[in-house]
Amino acid sequence: MGISARRDSKAFAEYTYVIVKAIQNMKSESDNLQQPSLFPFFTVIFSIALVLISLLSQFWSKAEGQTVKSSIPWNSVNDFTYQLQDINLNTIEKTKFDLVIIDYSRDGSESGRFTAEEIEALKNSANGLKLVLAYVSIGEAEDYRWYWKKSWDVDKNGIPDKGAPSWLGLSNPNWPGNYKVKYWEPEWQAIVFGLPTSYLDKIIEAGFDGVYLDIIDAYEYWGPDGDSGKDRKTAEDEMVDFVVKISEYARSKNSDFGIFPQNGAPLGKHEEYLNAVTGIGQEDIYYGYNSDGEKTLKKITKELEGYLNVFKNAGKLVLTIDYPFSCSENKPCFNKKSKKKINNTYKKSRENGYIPYCTVRNLNYLTINPDNQPD
Template sequence: MIKISKTLFVFFITLSIFTFSFNSKKLYVPFIYQLTDINLNKITNYYTPKFLVIDYSKDGSDEKKFTYTEIKTLKTLNIKPLAYLSIGEAEDYRYYWKNSWYDDLPDWIDNENPRWTGNYKVKYWDKSWKKIIFNYLDKIISQGFSGVYLDIIDGYYYFSEKGYNTEKIAHEMIKFVIEIAEYARKKNKNFLIVPQNGESILKYDYNNKYLNTISGLGVEDLFYYKTNKNSKKYVESRLNYILKIKNSGKFILVTDYVYNPISPNKNIILNFINLCKKYNFLGYPANINQELNNISNALKYYK
């Protein structure tokens, strides 16, 4: 057995710690958006995002939800964690889903989303659904999240196409978001409310209450649809609303799915990053598969 002096042992330990610190420089990025296969240690070991949008749970289940300590650790690193919460669709892998619903859906659950198996459109104005969301919100608040990232705001489009009065159901969505904000802020006055997409709902926000309630906005596919650049007309039509929100003092999180791991296009990724910088948006160049099941390697272009 080889004997090592205490002095030499301390030297090797110090050297290894120094080497680890030297090789583990964190990359500061605007934000990261990941919903499955989440490893918080992996994120914090390599990145310091200003915002981190994640599911409330490691795998979507209530059993694997993140602890208060885990979320608090993110905040001590100056990361603002936002919990993903779909308010326009019910998800059959959530704690609230009942197996009996597969055979007999409640009146407030509509058709399954053909693009996302297991996601069902809901009549979001229904009291039964709202009760579920407020219960869900209680879990998120108790975990210590800085806020929520509300998905399917544009769910009113779906019901408009089914013959519902567009103005009325848009107002119902606005009302719902405001109710969520008021409910959460009774428990945490600084709780962030960040809707995703559906920015044109501002057309129906006659008294600016929705605008004044939200903390920021998340948008997808703004400049690019996957690796295809969107038309100038399309981008400008969305910016008309997005910039109104930005100019009212809110932050804008942009996720474009521009990173193809098989054949990365550096020019597209850098163009997306530069467009976000141009408008002072916080951009995330996500994986082209749109599944948000990993951390995009395109983040390296922020160096």
């Protein structure tokens, strides 16, 4: 598809998104006014709109000679959800979140990979179009992924055995089964992208709109004064280069493919890094930095906001993920104290021009926060 066609297709997606949102808002207003007589009217209008959108999409596809999938523009996102375990696509489809961050697999395994049909259904769910990101850890290897071999750490003591790949490091004591990786080594990068069997290529094949890259801050572990003790002076630049290469490769397949690193916000000082990403996700900015439910120290919040504003001022989306629940890492508890924390988080994040979300640390629950529901 030529540049003009891509531009027209994007405009079509934007118009579609606006139409659907407008109709949803009209129905919501009717609901709020409690006028039962209007319910069937808006239901019929909404159904007709979806049919028209489908027909127009098919016509557009034939006119351009390609399949053009419905989507929404990145800059229209104003809410999101983040869930990596116990994922139920049907449940997520029923929500109104604009952006969804999930694993590429229902249970992390290769056999549990979501199909292109499932992702397409999620993106075009009845409660509103959605952008969908696939989670990828690029700074640690996970022992339940398709690329892992049991022989790398037979006794599971967290220390790679003889014969393990040179890029494999020690396990993360806070997350058993996750191992640090020397992400600058070509063999690890080939697992992440560049081959038909690579992580990113599987994600693109499934139709995800982008990737959510985790353990970006691995450069701190390997770099000067890092916990690895290796004091690798080039660690930061190598992480920047890695993310830039991922972005370039993905966008050679899909020019609008989203790249969202999680944490590692100081890397925004690198112009090439800033240009390579669509946005950034930042954990623990208001709650959870030291402990779940505990307010993050003001000086840390202020420092993080300074880094994040670099992204915001460059026109990038800034997603904030906070953990205000001290009751459990698995299920939120909406008591008076936690609700106050949630409302405080959403207020501060939005005042800064960010997009907030509060959930549990294990990311195994589809959290919909009272008074801050997706629209």
